[in-house]
Structures are given as C-alpha cells and as structure tokens.
Amino acid sequence: MSEPIHAKFLPVIEDALREHWNDALAQSPADLKEMVAYHMGWQGPGTTGKRLRPIIILLVVDACGRDWIHALPAAVAVEYLHNFSLIHDDIQDVSRQRHGADTLWVRWGIPQAINTGDLMFTLAYAALLNSREYYPAAIVDDLLQVFTQTCLRLTEGQHLDMLFEKQESLTDSDYLNMAGGKTAALLGCCTAMGAILGSMTHKQVESLKAFGVNLGLAFQIQDDILGIWGEQAMTGKSSTSDLASGKKSLPIIHALNSSPAFKTAWQTDHSSPEAIKQLLVLFEQTDSHAYAQSMVDTYTQAALSALNDAFQSDPAAVKPLESLATQLLKRKL
Numbered sequence: 447m448s449e450p451i452h453a454k455f456l457p458v459i460e461d462a463l464r465e466h467w468n469d470a471l472a473q474s475p476a477d478l479k480e481m482v483a484y485h486m487g488w489q490g491p492g493t494t495g496k497r498l499r500p501i502i503i504l505l506v507v508d509a510c511g512r513d514w515i516h517a518l519p520a521a522v523a524v525e526y527l528h529n530f531s532l533i534h535d536d537i538q539d540v541s542r543q544r545h546g547a548d549t550l551w552v553r554w555g556i557p558q559a560i561n562t563g564d565l566m567f568t569l570a571y572a573a574l575l576n577s578r579e580y581y582p583a584a585i586v587d588d589l590l591q592v593f594t595q596t597c598l599r600l601t602e603g604q605h606l607d608m609l610f611e612k613q614e615s616l617t618d619s620d621y622l623n624m625a626g627g628k629t630a631a632l633l634g635c636c637t638a639m640g641a642i643l644g645s646m647t648h649k650q651v652e653s654l655k656a657f658g659v660n661l662g663l664a665f666q667i668q669d670d671i672l673g674i675w676g677e678q679a680m681t682g683k684s685s686t687s688d689l690a691s692g693k694k695s696l697p698i699i700h701a702l703n704s705s706p707a708f709k710t711a712w713q714t715d716h717s718s719p720e721a722i723k724q725l726l727v728l729f730e731q732t733d734s735h736a737y738a739q740s741m742v743d744t745y746t747q748a749a750l751s752a753l754n755d756a757f758q759s760d761p762a763a764v765k766p767l768e769s770l771a772t773q774l775l776k777r778k779l
Contacts, residue, residue: 463522482562482566485566492545499521499524501770502767506640509766510763519575526567536549570593581643585643592642606623614713616699625666626662630666633662635658636658637655646756657753657767663745664746668775692716696738697735700734753767
C-alpha cells in the first residue's frame with residue numbers, strides 16, 4: 447500500500463473510529479469500553495491493523511469522483527465488522543496473540559470476549575446507519591442489504607473453515623467457497639458499498655464487487671503461500687506452522703489430492719517434528735507452490751479486468767485501486 451494512500455485516508459479513518467467508539471459507548475461500563483479500545487490497538491501493547499477495508503471504500507468513492515468524507519460511516523462500519531470477526535476467530539482458533547499482544551479472550555476470558563465481539567457487530571450497524579446524515583434512504587437501504595448479505599457470507603465461511611479441520615477430503619471448489627465467505631466477501635462488500643456511495647450504475651456496482659471478491663481470493667491464496675514459504679521474520683510465524691497446525695490451505699489441499707505419499711504421511715502424523723520434516727520433503731516434490739501461485743495470478747487478472755470494466759479503463763480512476771491491488775499481492779516470500 448503506497449504512502450499517499452495512508453497519508454490521505456488512514457488518520458481520518460482512525461479519528462472517525464475513535465470518535466464513534468467514544469460517542470456510542472459514552473454511557474457504557476468503562477471496562478467494556480476498554481476492551482474495544484484494547485482490541486482496536488488504542489490501548490495496551492498492541493498496534494492497530496492496516497485498516498485496509500475502510501481504505502478500500504474511501505478509495506472507490508474517491509475514484510468515482512465523490513466526496514469520500516461522506517463515506518466515513520460506512521468505512522467505520524466495515525472495520526468494526528472485520529474486528530468482530532477477528533475477536534470470534536481468535537476464540538475459535540485458540541489464537542493467543544494478535545498484533546504483538548495477547549488476544550482479547552486471553553486477557554479477559556472467553557465469555558467477555560464473545561460479548562465484546564457482539565458489541566463490535568452492533569457498533570458496525572450503528573455506524574452504518576449514520577450514513578443517513580449524508581445519503582437518501584434508498585442509498586442507505588442498498589448499503590444495509592449488501593452489508594447484511596456479507597454478514598451471512600462471513601458466518602458461512604467461518605463455519606466451513608472450522609468444518610474443514612475434521613473433513614478428510616476437500617476440493618479446490620470447497621476451499622474457494624470457504625475463502626469466498628471468510629475473506630473475499632468483505633472485500634467485495636467494501637468495493638460494492640464504495641460504488642453505491644459513488645453513485646455508480648448497477649452494472650458498475652457489480653463489476654466493482656467482482657473486483658473486490660477476486661482480489662480477496664487472490665489475497666487469501668497469497669496468504670496461504672506465505673504461510674508455508676514466507677520468511678519467518680516477515681510473517682511472524684514458522685514456515686512449518688501451517689503444516690503442523692493441520693490447516694487445510696490451498697497448497698496443502700492440492701498436495702493431498704495430487705500426492706498419495708503426502709496424503710498418507712499427513713493422515714499418519716502432521717504434528718511431531720520428525721513428521722513435519724518428512725512432510726516437507728514430500729511437499730516439495732509436488733507442484734503445489736506453482737499451482738497456488740497460478741491461482742493467485744488468475745484471480746488477480748480477474749480482479750483487474752472487473753476494475754477496468756467498472757471504469758471503462760479510465761486511467762485516472764483505475765490507477766489508485768490497481769496500485770493497491772498490486773501492492774497487496776506483491777508481498778515477498
């Protein structure tokens with residue numbers, strides 16, 4: 447992500463998030479308000495996230511030639527929705543660290559973390575309704591429809607992700623359906639909502655949604671690649687952690703389906719140090735790395751094609767979003 451994007455949007459997004467948090471929870475218990483601030487990186491040793499999703503909304507609105515300041519309520523809403531999902535994911539995945547700090551459930555316990563996640567979900571809708579200050583009811587209704595459908599896809603994707611942990615046989619289609627809900631749906635929501643707020647036609651909204659969904663799929667598969675072949679200093683985890691955890695990422699699904707030897711070894715043991723060493727040997731004998739990268743390239747091209755369709759290849763409108771996509775997908779191994 448380029449520095450100009452950060453400089454233009456990020457401080458304004460952060461201010462809007464803090465203002466909404468402070469106003470919406472003005473009468474709430476202090477420790478509940480603190481839990482939200484802690485997870486968002488405003489208190490404690492952690493850091494804030496990249497705020498990628500709200501940035502995407504504002505970028506799309508700006509590309510449409512509209513005032514992106516008026517889109518801040520929607521931008522705040524998608525960031526709260528994203529963080530609601532992270533709080534619950536951390537519990538379900540038993541993740542103890544996020545952004546260099548203990549996760550919410552580790553610090554306050556699972557029941558309070560679940561409740562705080564539910565609060566974030568509510569704050570997301572409350573923020574989105576603030577769009578009524580700048581837009582007519584019909585536009586807000588369209589936003590709510592896209593947002594609600596996305597919430598459904600997020601829960602479907604998370605359901606499948608947890609289900610896959612115990613499911614022996616999976617296909618690429620299974621994986622893409624899961625990733626389409628868990629990761630891509632929210633990026634598609636951001637680009638679609640930005641298009642709606644940018645007064646685009648229905649066809650353009652659908653094209654921009656396709657841009658976000660395909661970008662999300664490419665981003666998730668690239669993340670899977672980094673989870674196995676990425677540098678530990680950059681990813682913050684061992685290159686064998688995805689193998690050891692039993693996570694069925696796209697490269698691993700491909701290896702399971704293409705190498706009987708890898709599948710047998712995986713089903714026998716994928717947790718002990720000796721087993722991991724053997725799995726790595728067998729894994730490198732497959733073409734799973736090249737296959738996953740080809741999928742990243744396929745979805746990247748689909749995303750860029752949809753982006754050009756939306757703006758009819760208008761260079762001034764396309765360039766900032768194209769640059770964002772390129773930077774997201776050029777993280778080094």
